[in-house]
Structures are given as structure tokens and as C-alpha cells.
Amino acid sequence: MLKLISILTDAIAMGTVYLFGSVGETIQEKAGNLNLGTPGIMCCGALGGGFGVWLCSAHATDAAASPGWLFVVVSILFSMIFASAAGLIYAFLTVTLKANQNVVGLALTTFGVGVMKFFSKMIYSDTVFCNASAYFKNLFGNVGSGWFSKIFLSHGILVYLAIIIAIFTSVFIKKTRIGLNLRAVGENPATADAVGINISAYKYAFILIGSAVSGLGGLYYVMDKTNGTTFTEAPVEAFGWMAVALVIATMWKPVLSIFGSILFGGLYVISAYLPLSFSQIKLFGMVPYVITIVVLIVIRLLNKKDNQPPASLGMSYFREER
Amino acid sequence: MKSNSEKIAEIKEKNPQPEQASSAAREPLFHVSKNSVMSRGKALAIRGCSLLAALIITGILGVLLVHINPFRIYKEIFKGPFVDIWTMLQDTALLLCFALAVVPAFKMKFFNMGANGQVLVGCLAAIGVMKFLTPYMPNWAAILLMLVVACIAGVIFAVIPAVFKAWADTNETLFTLMMNYIAIELVNYLVFVWDKSGSGTLGIVNLISHAGWVPNIGNKYVLPVIVAVLMTVFMTVYMNYSKHGFEAALVGESVNTAKYVGINVKKVMIRTLALSGLLCGILGFVYAGAVSHTVNAAVGGKGFTAILVAWLAGFNPPIMALVALLVTFLTSGTQYASSSLHLGSTDFASITVGIFFFFVIGSEFFIRYRVELTARGKKVFKIKSKKGGEV
Numbered sequence: 001m002l003k004l005i006s007i008l009t010d011a012i013a014m015g016t017v018y019l020f021g022s023v024g025e026t027i028q029e030k031a032g033n034l035n036l037g038t039p040g041i042m043c044c045g046a047l048g049g050g051f052g053v054w055l056c057s058a059h060a061t062d063a064a065a066s067p068g069w070l071f072v073v074v075s076i077l078f079s080m081i082f083a084s085a086a087g088l089i090y091a092f093l094t095v096t097l098k099a100n101q102n103v104v105g106l107a108l109t110t111f112g113v114g115v116m117k118f119f120s121k122m123i124y125s126d127t128v129f130c131n132a133s134a135y136f137k138n139l140f141g142n143v144g145s146g147w148f149s150k151i152f153l154s155h156g157i158l159v160y161l162a163i164i165i166a167i168f169t170s171v172f173i174k175k176t177r178i179g180l181n182l183r184a185v186g187e188n189p190a191t192a193d194a195v196g197i198n199i200s201a202y203k204y205a206f207i208l209i210g211s212a213v214s215g216l217g218g219l220y221y222v223m224d225k226t227n228g229t230t231f232t233e234a235p236v237e238a239f240g241w242m243a244v245a246l247v248i249a250t251m252w253k254p255v256l257s258i259f260g261s262i263l264f265g266g267l268y269v270i271s272a273y274l275p276l277s278f279s280q281i282k283l284f285g286m287v288p289y290v291i292t293i294v295v296l297i298v299i300r301l302l303n304k305k306d307n308q309p310p311a312s313l314g315m316s317y318f319r320e321e322r
Numbered sequence: 323m324k325s326n327s328e329k330i331a332e333i334k335e336k337n338p339q340p341e342q343a344s345s346a347a348r349e350p351l352f353h354v355s356k357n358s359v360m361s362r363g364k365a366l367a368i369r370g371c372s373l374l375a376a377l378i379i380t381g382i383l384g385v386l387l388v389h390i391n392p393f394r395i396y397k398e399i400f401k402g403p404f405v406d407i408w409t410m411l412q413d414t415a416l417l418l419c420f421a422l423a424v425v426p427a428f429k430m431k432f433f434n435m436g437a438n439g440q441v442l443v444g445c446l447a448a449i450g451v452m453k454f455l456t457p458y459m460p461n462w463a464a465i466l467l468m469l470v471v472a473c474i475a476g477v478i479f480a481v482i483p484a485v486f487k488a489w490a491d492t493n494e495t496l497f498t499l500m501m502n503y504i505a506i507e508l509v510n511y512l513v514f515v516w517d518k519s520g521s522g523t524l525g526i527v528n529l530i531s532h533a534g535w536v537p538n539i540g541n542k543y544v545l546p547v548i549v550a551v552l553m554t555v556f557m558t559v560y561m562n563y564s565k566h567g568f569e570a571a572l573v574g575e576s577v578n579t580a581k582y583v584g585i586n587v588k589k590v591m592i593r594t595l596a597l598s599g600l601l602c603g604i605l606g607f608v609y610a611g612a613v614s615h616t617v618n619a620a621v622g623g624k625g626f627t628a629i630l631v632a633w634l635a636g637f638n639p640p641i642m643a644l645v646a647l648l649v650t651f652l653t654s655g656t657q658y659a660s661s662s663l664h665l666g667s668t669d670f671a672s673i674t675v676g677i678f679f680f681f682v683i684g685s686e687f688f689i690r691y692r693v694e695l696t697a698r699g700k701k702v703f704k705i706k707s708k709k710g711g712e713v
Contacts (some may be wrong), residue, residue: 089680188530279515
């Protein structure tokens with residue numbers, strides 16, 4: 001029982017990385033843009049968060065001068081700005097210059113991973129980052145050892161932010177007029193254009209917003225999940241690809257992503273809790289990826305109408321080409 | 323009594339003036355239309371400009387980082403690749419092989435992201451033979467066996483996603499991507515099992531006996547180059563002159579047309595991916611037998627760059643060779659510059675290559691589309707001449 005509580009707690013903590021990434025990616029895919037640059041964008045988000053921490057610590061003469069909440073707010077802000085900037089490159093190339101989305105995405109991933117590895121070495125200092133990571137953790141303070149508080153209340157602020165963003169995104173896409181327009185842009189841009197929706201503006205806006213959300217996943221992994229210890233070597237890229245897969249596995253539904261991310265997170269952490277030998281743990285490493293493949297196949301086989309991707313996903317829109 | 327003109331003026335004053343207001347709000351600055359023909363020279367000039375722009379940005383970045391004359395950075399970038407010209411040739415050859423291996427699938431519009439994993443398992447299988455079976459057979463037989471098992475492993479890893487794509491129409495991009503990570507985890511596991519020292523890395527296999535190493539032809543860098551040349555010739559012939567290549571390209575153009583002329587799309591899909599996997603397997607063998615003599619995740623590291631190379635060259639093998647050379651030149655040049663000028667880590671190279679790709683991908687727009695200033699655009703930019711082909 002105790003084990004189960006720890007597994008669930010860990011699964012939620014790990015899943016948050018995927019949740020940010022996949023909700024951000026879902027927002028972009030709803031606008032018809034399959035962004036394979038998400039791993040790179042998450043790296044930029046991590047770098048932005050690190051930049052925020054560095055900025056706060058560099059300008060604080062003593063610890064009291066910059067309170068904990070300032071670290072959190074500034075790094076969230078810069079994480080979103082950096083990630084959006086990367087998203088802007090993608091948006092300009094795919095929307096304005098109508099380039100192939102997959103190719104731009106791959107280039108952006110190469111770029112983003114390089115940018116993070118290169119610049120993170122310049123601003124990283126383990127003491128500053130480890131100290132700052134304390135501000136990101138344990139939003140509700142010491143919550144005791146009951147199973148409920150352990151599983152649901154022992155996390156950092158970004159975990160709750162991720163869940164709130166996922167629920168809000170779901171409601172926004174389904175219930176609001178702008179959300180309806182957004183879906184129209186992703187399903188059939190020519191029709192959306194005919195009723196007066198500004199396709200480029202929608203695509204730009206939601207690629208930038210989606211990128212900002214994805215970027216927080218990188219920040220979360222660096223500052224909360226690993227306590228600021230792995231900034232320069234964080235394998236954010238691999239998590240980014242899992243996030244992209246999670247979008248399809250959860251059928252473009254952000255609320256479902258919450259549970260999907262916990263499942264993926266659980267698969268990632270569970271090997272540490274099972275009675276496995278060291279070599280079996282190594283073999284277990286491939287299970288999350290196998291499960292992802294199985295989910296991809298099963299979803300295709302179910303083949304329901306509301307499980308399908310936005311109809312014009314991956315295509316660029318050119319008004320004179322009808 | 324007001325005159326008619328006064329009345330009109332009054333009405334205009336009360337109501338917003340529709341034609342002016344709407345044109346100011348709606349008419350864009352540029353008019354974009356499809357470009358049907360563009361001379362080769364002009365297209366080449368546009369691509370050259372994009373390369374130049376990428377270099378300028380790199381220079382600016384370098385200046386911001388270390389405050390030195392940008393021309394010193396360029397000098398180092400152009401000096402770097404020639405310091406070790408054989409390594410650059412080998413890297414070019416390897417990148418080109420990767421790119422050639424993804425071509426058949428991409429011609430079919432099958433987004434095969436799995437070249438990394440396919441090469442990696444090919445290399446893994448060959449290393450397995452090298453490590454355990456070389457004592458029991460003559461060297462030539464061991465090398466042949468390595469080639470065969472590497473090809474089989476590559477083909478298996480490529481065919482699995484193809485079968486599911488053909489059978490259930492699964493998303494091949496993510497499927498092949500996940501296969502990459504499965505390959506990496508498989509390598510991690512087997513290296514752990516094979517390596518008795520517990521270091522988690524295999525080290526150079528048969529460092530002393532050289533059993534299973536492909537004998538040097540001239541020097542150790544020649545084999546990848548030869549393989550790359552052979553593959554280029556083969557792929558050029560296969561894609562342009564063979565029936566199989568034609569069928570794959572037709573499936574890529576239109577699945578319905580292919581079905582209409584009686585092509586078995588599923589069969590073509592699986593066969594084409596098997597070829598992709600075969601080429602990856604051969605490349606894996608080259609890594610094991612002549613390049614790395616060991617297996618680790620870095621073996622598959624060129625796969626994504628190779629996709630970009632293949633796409634930029636329009637999947638045309640000889641042009642791919644040029645693009646691969648350019649990308650390798652840029653990578654090794656910036657790596658050299660970043661260490662000789664103390665720009666920080668060599669990750670500077672992946673930033674430069676990323677910027678290069680952004681510019682070249684972006685420049686395709688100006689080749690495919692014609693951009694002209696609209697009447698309003700001319701007003702805004704104060705251009706009076708009729709020439710608006712802003713590039």
C-alpha cells in the first residue's frame with residue numbers, strides 16, 4: 001500500500017513533464033500545426049526558466065532581497081517567453097513561409113537542444129539552482145503522511161498549474177467561440193477563411209500559446225522534478241517526443257492527457273519499485289515506448305470519428321490554392 | 323439649400339468612409355502567388371543568399387559571445403574542416419548514407435523518423451557477432467555474417483512500422499520515433515549484459531586482435547566513402563529507372579492513382595521500408611566494422627539531420643551528396659571555431675546548423691511563390707517602380 005502511494009505520487013510528478021508538453025502540442029495541433037519542434041521548444045523553456053533563476057540570483061545581494069515567489073514568477077515568465085520565441089520561428093516558417101511542418105519541426109528540435117546545452121552551461125551553478133528549486137516544490141508546505149495529502153497535495157506549484165491549464169484548455173476549445181473558430185481553422189481552413197476567420201492570426205496566436213505551455217514542461221523538469229541538479233544534461237528532448245506521442249494517445253483531449261500523463265509517468269518510474277534485477281530494470285526501460293506504440297495501434301483500430309486528428313493537420317494553408 | 327456636393331460631404335463626414343477604411347484594414351502589403359517556373363540560376367542565387375544570411379547570423383552570435391572580429395570566426399569556420407579532411411569526408415559519407423536510407427520511404431510520403439534506430443540495431447547485431455563469434459570462424463566469414471545480421475536487424479526494425487501502417491494505418495512518424503527509443507533501450511540492456519566490467523559501456527571491441535574489423539582500404543576512412551558512393555549510384559538508379567522505385571514514388575504522389583493502376587499499395591509500402599531498413603543495416607555494419615567498433619546511442623545520432631538533408635535536396639541523391647558535404651563542413655567548421663576561439667561548448671555547432679536549416683527551409687518559399695507588393699504595400703514602402711519581386 002505504501003508502495004502504491006509512492007508510485008502514484010511519483011507518477012504524477014513525472015507525468016507533469018509530459019502533461020505540459022502534450023497540452024501545448026494539442027493546442028497547436030487544433031490549429032492544424034503538427035509541431036515536431038516540441039522537444040526543442042521544451043528545451044528552450046527549460047533554458048528560459050534557468051535564465052529567470054540566474055537573473056533573480058544575480059540581482060539579489062542577499063537571500064532576503066528576492067523572495068521565493070519572485071524566483072518562481074520570473075522563471076515561469078522567462079520560460080514562456082523563450083519557448084514562445086522558439087515557437088515564433090516555427091510559426092513564421094510554417095504559416096507565413098508555408099514550409100513543410102515536419103521538416104521545420106526537426107530543425108527546431110536540433111536548434112533548441114543545441115541552444116539549451118550551449119547556454120545552460122554559461123548560467124548554471126549548482127548551489128543557486130538547488131536552492132532555488134526549493135521555491136518550486138511543496139506548494140502546500142508540509143502536508144503530513146496521509147495517503148490523500150501525499151498523493152494530491154505534496155507537489156510543487158507547477159503540477160497544479162499543469163492540471164489547471166489542461167482543464168482550462170479543454171473547456172476553452174469546446175465551449176468558447178474562439179475555441180470553435182480554432183477548431184475550424186484546424187479542420188478546414190478554407191471554410192474558416194470564407195466565414196471571415198483570420199487564419200494566420202489564429203495559427204500564430206495558438207502556436208505561440210501552445211509553445212509557451214510546452215516550454216513550462218522543460219522548466220518543471222529542471223527546477224522541480226530534478227531539484228535543479230541536471231540543468232545542463234537534462235534529457236528534455238526524449239520527454240518532448242513522449243509528449244508528442246501522448247497527444248495522439250489521448251486523442252487530442254487535454255483532460256484525458258492528465259490521466260495519460262500519469263500513466264506514462266508511472267511507466268517511467270515504476271521499474272524502481274518492482275522487484276527486478278539491475279539488468280531487468282534496463283530491459284524495462286523500453287516498456288513506456290512499447291506501450292505508446294500499442295496505444296497508437298489500438299486507437300487506430302477503434303477508429304471512432306471523434307478520436308481522429310484535425311482534418312488539415314500538417315498542411316499549410318494557401319488561400320489561392322483550392 | 324445645400325448643394326449636392328455639400329450633402330455628400332456631410333454624409334461622408336457622418337459615416338466612416340467604407341472604401342478607404344476597408345482597404346486600409348484589409349489589403350495586405352504583399353501579394354503572394356504560386357511560382358510556376360523559376361530559372362535554376364535564380365533558385366540557386368536565392369539558396370546562396372539564405373546560406374549567406376545564416377553565416378551572418380552565426381557571425382553576429384559569435385561576436386556577441388566573445389567580442390571578436392566576425393571575420394576571424396569565418397576564417398576559423400573555413401579553416402576547421404581542412405584540419406582533418408579525412409574525418410570530414412567520412413562524416414559526410416555517413417550523413418549521406420543516412421539520408422539515402424530514408425529516401426525510398428520519403429518518396430512514398432512515409433515519414434520514416436526511425437533511421438537512427440534502424441542503424442543502431444544493425445550496429446548492435448554486428449557488434450554482437452564481432453564480440454562473441456569471431457573466435458569460431460575465419461575473419462572473412464565473420465565480416466560477412468556481421469553484414470548479414472546487421473541487414474536483418476535493420477530490416478526488421480523498419481518493416482514493423484510499415485506492416486502496422488499498411489494494416490491499420492497507424493501514424494508512422496510517432497511509431498518510428500518510438501522504435502528509435504526502443505533501439506536505444508535495447509542497446510543499453512544488451513551492453514549491460516555483455517559488458518562484464520559493469521561500466522555500462524562496451525569500449526572498443528577486439529581492440530588488440532582486430533577480429534571482425536573490416537581491413538583498411540588505403541586508410542580506415544575510405545570504406546564509408548566507398549559505401550556512400552555505391553549507395554548514391556544505387557539509389558539514383560533505383561528511384562529513377564526501376565519499376566519498384568516508380569511504384570514507391572507513385573504511391574507517394576497519390577495512393578488512389580496507384581490503386582487505380584493496379585499497384586498493391588500495402589506490398590509496396592512494406593517492400594520500400596524493407597529497402598530503407600536494408601540500407602540502414604548496411605550503414606550499421608559500416609559503423610561496427612570500420613567506424614566506431616563499438617555500439618552506443620551516438621551511432622544513430624545523424625538520423626534527424628539526414629532527413630533534413632534529404633528533404634532540402636529534393637530527395638535527389640547527387641544533390642544530397644552536396645548538401646551533406648555542406649552541412650558537415652558547417653558542423654566541423656563551427657566545432658573547430660568554437661573550440662579554437664573559446665566560444666564555449668561545441669554545441670555551438672548544432673545552433674549554427676539549426677540556423678542554417680531555418681534559412682534554407684525558409685528560402686524555399688521565395689522559390690515556390692512569387693511575392694509582389696500590392697498597391698498599399700508600394701505606398702507604405704514608398705516604391706514607385708513596377709518591379710516588386712522582393713526577394
